[in-house]
Amino acid sequence: MIERGHHDMGGMPAGKVEPVEHDYEEWERRVDALMILLSGIRGGNKRMTVDELRKNIEALPPEAYEKMSYYERWVTSITQTMIQRGVITTEELGRKMQEVQARERDGAA
């Protein structure tokens, strides 16, 4: 039986929380904007809920959850949700990723 989910770490032994200021990178701002549009908070069409975002973040394997940054978790979860909802297919996603990789390899920004 599964008991505590990896993400559900309230009360677990941990060090001191050190808040740090940092800038967001362009892609992180885009991921945030994507979520605002997809969840229908502003503009766009509602395509998912924040609860699905959470569910798919919580479904990440513990190693991935630890390794990924905040917005890496978001973009992974949003992608998973779009596949689950049939907005995109895995084939479309795979082909697009190949296309982007090829574009970067060929040096065109």
Add this chain to the structure above:
Amino acid sequence: MNETVQPSFKPGDRVVVRKAWPLGHIRTPHYIRGQVGSIERLCGSFPMPEELAQQRSGLPAQPLYRVRFLQRDVWPDYRGGADDALEVEIFQHWLDPA
């Protein structure tokens, strides 16, 4: 058609958090399951996140409460004041009368 579950607790009522670990997206923290506390207030009623996470409507809306627990009950090694409290927002279907 009633889209909201009626609240069954009022402030001051003693409640116990259900001790369950179902799969899915659960908003009741692990550390508070099985603990006894008291209703501090009703926060309103909201579509259920557990259902919203699975592409369903989450209706009927479930009452959400702020529930107060004593820190020394929750953490066996707690060394702060005897009256120190911890408040957690918990949906009604996770609570039983204590």
